[in-house]
Amino acid sequence: MSDNKKNWPLWEVFVRSKNGLEHRHFGSLHAADEEMALENARDVYTRRSEGVSIWVVQSKNITASNPEENGEMFEPAADKVYRHPTFYDLPDEVKHM
Amino acid sequence: MSEQEVKNLEEIFEQKIARDEKIEPKDWMPEKYRKTHIRQMSQHAHSEIIGMLPEGNWITRAPSLRRKVALLAKVQDEAGHGLYLYSACETLGISREELYEQLHTGKAKYSSIFNYPTVTWADMGAIGWLVDGAAIINQVPLCSTSFGPYARAMVRVCKEESFHQRQGYEIMLTLCRGSEEQKQMAQDALNRWWWPSLMMLGPTDDASTHTEQSMKWKLKRKTNDELRQQFIDQTIPQADILGLTIPDKDLKWNEETGHYDFGEINWDEFWQVVKGHGPCNKERLQTRVDAWENGAWVRDAAMAYSEKKAAKKVQKAS
Numbered sequence: 001m002s003d004n005k006k007n008w009p010l011w012e013v014f015v016r017s018k019n020g021l022e023h024r025h026f027g028s029l030h031a032a033d034e035e036m037a038l039e040n041a042r043d044v045y046t047r048r049s050e051g052v053s054i055w056v057v058q059s060k061n062i063t064a065s066n067p068e069e070n071g072e073m074f075e076p077a078a079d080k081v082y083r084h085p086t087f088y089d090l091p092d093e094v095k096h097m
Numbered sequence: 098m099s100e101q102e103v104k105n106l107e108e109i110f111e112q113k114i115a116r117d118e119k120i121e122p123k124d125w126m127p128e129k130y131r132k133t134h135i136r137q138m139s140q141h142a143h144s145e146i147i148g149m150l151p152e153g154n155w156i157t158r159a160p161s162l163r164r165k166v167a168l169l170a171k172v173q174d175e176a177g178h179g180l181y182l183y184s185a186c187e188t189l190g191i192s193r194e195e196l197y198e199q200l201h202t203g204k205a206k207y208s209s210i211f212n213y214p215t216v217t218w219a220d221m222g223a224i225g226w227l228v229d230g231a232a233i234i235n236q237v238p239l240c241s242t243s244f245g246p247y248a249r250a251m252v253r254v255c256k257e258e259s260f261h262q263r264q265g266y267e268i269m270l271t272l273c274r275g276s277e278e279q280k281q282m283a284q285d286a287l288n289r290w291w292w293p294s295l296m297m298l299g300p301t302d303d304a305s306t307h308t309e310q311s312m313k314w315k316l317k318r319k320t321n322d323e324l325r326q327q328f329i330d331q332t333i334p335q336a337d338i339l340g341l342t343i344p345d346k347d348l349k350w351n352e353e354t355g356h357y358d359f360g361e362i363n364w365d366e367f368w369q370v371v372k373g374h375g376p377c378n379k380e381r382l383q384t385r386v387d388a389w390e391n392g393a394w395v396r397d398a399a400m401a402y403s404e405k406k407a408a409k410k411v412q413k414a415s
């Protein structure tokens with residue numbers, strides 16, 4: 001194994017399966033640079049026409065939230081029921097609302 | 098973390114899995130869960146990579162262009178499946194280099210079926226039909242396993258795998274409808290691949306050490322013996338259509354159980370092959386190590402080129 005050499009970095013692959021849909025995370029792969037990452041992504045993740053557009057981004061450039069802090073991060077939204085339409089009491093006679 | 102705290106976390110974790118919630122890479126997980134998944138997923142990835150070799154043997158000698166493009170596409174899928182699984186495995190904090198190292202030094206295992214030689218074209222048929230057939234039975238339940246990246250990779254793998262089995266069966270069908278020699282060739286391939294395919298579904302339940310824990314983590318949904326019975330029950334009618342004979346004199350339909358009874362599997366042979374004494378163990382591993390080592394200069398050159406390009410970009414910008 002080439003211990004002293006640099007290994008190909010890891011890239012995350014996002015694919016838009018057809019126009020009108022968003023790019024979705026498909027997986028990851030190793031490649032020397034962005035050009036190779038795109039070509040490898042095509043060969044690894046779209047062998048059966050699964051995509052019309054590919055994004056690649058080096059994994060190290062992604063900042064992710066920590067699931068251990070999910071409480072502080074996401075729970076405040078749970079007690080804000082007034083952000084939902086069903087929170088408001090209206091008589092049944094009111095239509096189109 | 099105190100012992101009690103770990104215990105509490107483990108309990109919450111087990112409940113999550115029992116509720117069919119998925120575990121994602123950054124979630125807390127017991128060390129044993131992480132290790133077991135690295136072991137199983139990497140073993141699975143290695144099997145895809147080594148699994149390309151017995152078939153690669155026949156790409157240049159496929160009997161027609163139709164067969165050649167199909168076999169090429171199947172082998173390419175296997176490379177893809179290996180890559181999905183390696184990258185899913187890497188989310189657990191092990192590097193690709195470590196995974197390769199484990200394969201190349203023999204520390205990690207791969208499916209022992211790939212240590213058998215592919216001596217005739219009919220072996221391409223038998224592998225697609227039987228080996229991929231057994232693999233599908235193993236893999237379909239994994240689409241709903243508890244570890245998110247593994248389950249997602251398996252959904253993709255299973256979708257692609259069904260063409261593999263159909264192309265294999267079509268090869269067998271064509272041979273069986275051909276000349277007497279061609280039919281003989283198909284029968285010979287079935288004779289050689291039948292028992293190793295049954296072994297592929299793993300040791301019997303009473304000899305399988307991981308089953309109980311794996312069922313709990315939904316790494317397994319059915320036991321090895323249940324999967325094997327399912328494989329036999331669904332494969333025998335397919336052999337009948339081909340007009341081939343399963344090489345097992347004890348094979349018999351059992352009206353009472355609604356399943357086929359079958360003969361004793363030679364587990365000594367299985368363990369011999371697992372331990373490295375199969376017909377092709379050395380050759381397969383050596384081919385893989387050579388491919389990796391002989392490709393080192395290409396990987397280094399690609400890296401050097403990308404660094405040079407990046408440096409030029411910086412220069413231009415300044």
